[in-house]
Amino acid sequence: MTTDSLRTLYLDYFKTKSHRVFPSDSLVPADDPSLLFTGAGMNQFKPYFLGLKKDLKRAASCQKCLRTADLDRVGKTATHHTFFEMLGNFSFGDYFKEEAIRWGWEFVTKELCLPKENLWVSVYKDDEEAFNLWRSKIGLPENRIVRMDAVDNFWPSPAINRGGSASGGNAEWPNGPCGPCSEIYAGRVPGKGVEIWNLVFTQYYRQSDGRLKDLPQKNIDTGMGLERTAAVLQGVDSNFDTDNFAKLRTELKRLLKQGSKEEKAHENAVMDHIRAIVFSIADGALPSNEGRGYVIRKLVRLASDHLTKAGSDKSGTLAKLVPAVVKIYGKTYPEIADRQKTIVSILENEENSFLEIIRIQVPKFEKDIDLYLSRHPTGGAEWSSALAEILFKNYDTYGLPKDLMTDSLKKRVAQGIKFNKIIDSFDGFIQQQRERSRGGSKISGEIFAKSDLYALTEGIAPTVFLGYETTESRQKIVRIIRNNSVAQEVHEGDEAVLIFEKTPFYAESGGQVGDAGQITSPEFEAEVTDSQYHEKFILHKARVRRGTAKTGLVCALEVNKGRRDDIMKNHTATHLLHSALRKILGDHVKQSGSLVAPDYLRFDFTHFKAVDSEALVKVEELVNEEIQKNRTLSKQEMSKEEAAREGAIAFFGEKYGDRVRVVTIGDFSKELCGGTHLESTGQIGLFKIVSEGSIQAGVRRIQAVTGRAAEAYLKDKKSELEKIKIEFNACGDALELLSSLAKQSEKLKNLKTKLSGLVDEVIKEETLRVLEGAEKVDGVKVLCLELPRADVELIRNNFEYLKKKETRFIALFSAAFEDKIAYAVAASSELVQKGFNSGEVIKEIAVAVKGQGGGRPDFAAGGSKEVSCAPQVLVAGRRIVDARLRSILRV
Numbered sequence: 001m002t003t004d005s006l007r008t009l010y011l012d013y014f015k016t017k018s019h020r021v022f023p024s025d026s027l028v029p030a031d032d033p034s035l036l037f038t039g040a041g042m043n044q045f046k047p048y049f050l051g052l053k054k055d056l057k058r059a060a061s062c063q064k065c066l067r068t069a070d071l072d073r074v075g076k077t078a079t080h081h082t083f084f085e086m087l088g089n090f091s092f093g094d095y096f097k098e099e100a101i102r103w104g105w106e107f108v109t110k111e112l113c114l115p116k117e118n119l120w121v122s123v124y125k126d127d128e129e130a131f132n133l134w135r136s137k138i139g140l141p142e143n144r145i146v147r148m149d150a151v152d153n154f155w156p157s158p159a160i161n162r163g164g165s166a167s168g169g170n171a172e173w174p175n176g177p178c179g180p181c182s183e184i185y186a187g188r189v190p191g192k193g194v195e196i197w198n199l200v201f202t203q204y205y206r207q208s209d210g211r212l213k214d215l216p217q218k219n220i221d222t223g224m225g226l227e228r229t230a231a232v233l234q235g236v237d238s239n240f241d242t243d244n245f246a247k248l249r250t251e252l253k254r255l256l257k258q259g260s261k262e263e264k265a266h267e268n269a270v271m272d273h274i275r276a277i278v279f280s281i282a283d284g285a286l287p288s289n290e291g292r293g294y295v296i297r298k299l300v301r302l303a304s305d306h307l308t309k310a311g312s313d314k315s316g317t318l319a320k321l322v323p324a325v326v327k328i329y330g331k332t333y334p335e336i337a338d339r340q341k342t343i344v345s346i347l348e349n350e351e352n353s354f355l356e357i358i359r360i361q362v363p364k365f366e367k368d369i370d371l372y373l374s375r376h377p378t379g380g381a382e383w384s385s386a387l388a389e390i391l392f393k394n395y396d397t398y399g400l401p402k403d404l405m406t407d408s409l410k411k412r413v414a415q416g417i418k419f420n421k422i423i424d425s426f427d428g429f430i431q432q433q434r435e436r437s438r439g440g441s442k443i444s445g446e447i448f449a450k451s452d453l454y455a456l457t458e459g460i461a462p463t464v465f466l467g468y469e470t471t472e473s474r475q476k477i478v479r480i481i482r483n484n485s486v487a488q489e490v491h492e493g494d495e496a497v498l499i500f501e502k503t504p505f506y507a508e509s510g511g512q513v514g515d516a517g518q519i520t521s522p523e524f525e526a527e528v529t530d531s532q533y534h535e536k537f538i539l540h541k542a543r544v545r546r547g548t549a550k551t552g553l554v555c556a557l558e559v560n561k562g563r564r565d566d567i568m569k570n571h572t573a574t575h576l577l578h579s580a581l582r583k584i585l586g587d588h589v590k591q592s593g594s595l596v597a598p599d600y601l602r603f604d605f606t607h608f609k610a611v612d613s614e615a616l617v618k619v620e621e622l623v624n625e626e627i628q629k630n631r632t633l634s635k636q637e638m639s640k641e642e643a644a645r646e647g648a649i650a651f652f653g654e655k656y657g658d659r660v661r662v663v664t665i666g667d668f669s670k671e672l673c674g675g676t677h678l679e680s681t682g683q684i685g686l687f688k689i690v691s692e693g694s695i696q697a698g699v700r701r702i703q704a705v706t707g708r709a710a711e712a713y714l715k716d717k718k719s720e721l722e723k724i725k726i727e728f729n730a731c732g733d734a735l736e737l738l739s740s741l742a743k744q745s746e747k748l749k750n751l752k753t754k755l756s757g758l759v760d761e762v763i764k765e766e767t768l769r770v771l772e773g774a775e776k777v778d779g780v781k782v783l784c785l786e787l788p789r790a791d792v793e794l795i796r797n798n799f800e801y802l803k804k805k806e807t808r809f810i811a812l813f814s815a816a817f818e819d820k821i822a823y824a825v826a827a828s829s830e831l832v833q834k835g836f837n838s839g840e841v842i843k844e845i846a847v848a849v850k851g852q853g854g855g856r857p858d859f860a861a862g863g864s865k866e867v868s869c870a871p872q873v874l875v876a877g878r879r880i881v882d883a884r885l886r887s888i889l890r891v
Contacts (some may be wrong), residue, residue, distance in 0.1 A: 153487045248321070273303035
């Protein structure tokens with residue numbers, strides 16, 4: 001049975017058991033700040049497990065999951081992955097242990113036709129009910145029912161101390177819903193085999209004191225590993241030998257050198273990581289230096305390293321595997337096919353960046369190790385810690401893989417206790433970093449992060465939105481929330497959340513900000529400052545200006561219409577902008593974020609390079625043409641399937657129900673959108689792009705204004721132009737202004753040339769003075785020159801002057817000017833031949849002064865905006881230069 005067939009069979013089976021089948025949730029949880037990534041099928045159903053939502057009893061899904069806890073084992077074992085698919089069926093206060101056990105057994109023995117004699121099960125050691133169900137209802141002999149302790153058969157399991165009991169003990173157990181498990185294993189010998197199905201009987205709530213309290217409803221959370229089960233069905237020993245992985249391995253082999261030796265562990269890791277990378281980027285997790293992005297960047301770098309070790313024919317080819325992943329999984333998960341070009345572009349940029357780091361930093365790392373060992377050949381008290389710190393710096397700052405560094409270290413350090421101590425110390429640094437990250441992160445890692453709002457909205461019907469048709473309505477207050485609790489009334493000066501049966505106020509969603517406005521009645525007046533969604537409830541954040549608001553009062557709700565109109569202009573213009581970008585730049589352009597406010601719009605989109613001014617002009621002109629055509633907008637509700645057939649584009653990161661709203665602008669634009677829009681494009685008036693720039697690899701951002709804001713923007717620009725014309729005595733047209741500016745520029749250029757000449761003479765005089773009194777290190781003169789108001793070009797000229805005056809020298813230059821500092825390092829050719837590298841020195845100086853820098857071995861320069869660090873340039877530089885000189889000269 002193929003992996004794809006298994007996925008379909010499972011979901012179809014539970015559909016016959018009255019389960020509603022849900023599509024996989026995003027790997028990046030859209031509304032759950034407690035999670036870094038979606039790591040289990042139950043994540044999207046948390047409110048139901050907690051009993052906070054009650055409109056669903058049974059569900060099933062195949063969930064994309066990403067976990068990194070066992071990253072070091074991926075590729076080396078048969079079953080460990082970072083990315084995997086989890087099949088699951090769930091019950092929320094409906095069926096419990098008997099049905100879950102019966103259906104699980106029925107599926108694996110009848111639907112999958114696995115022989116009963118090749119299966120055994122485990123139960124939690126104290127769960128007599130589950131044990132008896134397997135024995136009496138299913139008919140398994142007792143020797144095929146294995147009792148296990150809490151670590152193996154109680155979920156969630158403790159973080160440490162594998163001997164802990166379920167009721168507390170010394171283990172660190174997560175608080176929240178939990179319960180015993182029962183697992184189905186494929187294996188002829190009880191106690192040995194592959195776990196393919198885990199049934200979690202969520203019946204308790206673990207309190208902060210460790211005690212277990214019965215939940216008001218008992219739930220079922222099951223998970224069957226798609227890859228593991230496919231391996232069992234296909235009779236292969238490893239998940240990495242199943243059909244989908246076999247297809248991917250075929251493509252991977254094309255990237256390897258002819259005759260490469262079998263490096264299956266590295267190949268496995270590449271296949272695992274490329275799946276994780278493709279699916280994560282498709283869901284919006286882009287490489288960066290923090291949070292989710294840090295995980296993706298780490299996976300890219302590990303995959304690139306594994307690909308090299310597997311025998312890659314050429315560096316930087318990881319992105320060539322993306323089409324293979326899309327071909328295998330794109331039909332089931334169309335989002336990766338839709339964003340294939342973007343994924344390839346981002347991955348190419350990221351991998352090339354990493355390869356450049358490897359090229360530059362590995363030799364530097366090895367030199368640092370060699371330098372330390374030359375100074376401490378017999379070790380010492382701080383020996384292991386100091387070397388581990390060098391490893392950690394390169395791991396944390398530059399992303400050098402651990403394996404690459406330890407392989408290099410093995411060649412330089414004797415095996416045995418010394419080497420092991422270094423690695424242990426290095427692992428300790430990593431653990432400290434993880435603890436710091438957890439302490440400073442908003443992501444809690446808790447399995448359940450309960451929201452008080454679920455309880456606060458219990459017992460009232462979801463809000464009906466009236467805002468597509470009207471901006472005014474009379475409605476009854478059904479709930480008042482103040483200070484995170486339900487209140488019966490609020491008074492003048494109080495801030496509270498008001499909920500009504502129906503409302504014309506649009507709640508923030510899809511990038512569009514929430515409405516503001518007024519709520520009035522004879523008894524009170526309140527100002528609505530914002531409107532937000534919680535599930536299907538619209539929350540009106542209000543400040544009471546007069547009187548007392550009480551539950552049950554009927555009030556007049558009035559949206560600030562002028563503000564709403566400006567928002568609608570920007571929202572409709574956003575749709576026009578999206579379509580115009582696709583027409584001018586290409587269909588690879590996809591929306592990846594937006595903000596629709598009353599005063600401006602912000603649109604983030606996928607594109608591989610800066611949008612040049614000519615293309616921006618074309619985009620702007622195309623949008624304004626559609627505005628001038630005064631096209632009528634169509635807003636229709638239809639099924640998602642129908643919308644897809646009509647070619648409607650879905651906005652990134654949005655969740656859509658079975659019925660969707662499609663906004664169509666003639667034959668120019670068709671998008672799924674629940675926001676408020678104009679009746680025709682002519683109401684926008686004017687569209688003007690304000691800025692365009694990069695926000696991260698492969699993602700650009702445009703800011704624009706419309707209507708009154710666009711007119712005000714152009715008026716301000718015209719006013720600025722008039723001021724410039726007066727300043728430069730150019731009272732005619734723009735051509736006269738340009739002519740005047742050209743003349744002024746020529747004058748400034750001549751003055752700068754004269755001034756540079758004078759400064760250059762002063763610098764040369766100062767250089768000669770310092771050269772005469774310069775200290776020598778084994779015959780090499782080391783100059784430290786502070787040159788106020790000099791730029792890099794003047795410093796470079798001075799280096800050329802120095803070469804004519806001295807044959808063996810190292811020069812450090814520091815120059816502060818206004819709000820920045822410049823610095824440079826120069827070396828004579830003899831020292832460069834001996835191994836001195838100015839580019840490496842300048843990078844170390846840059847770290848000390850929070851700047852940047854680089855260059856050639858004989859001359860390198862950098863700069864920093866941290867002017868307060870200027871004194872550190874020569875101090876840190878001299879220390880670094882002395883150390884490197886002594887190393888190459890063996891002083």
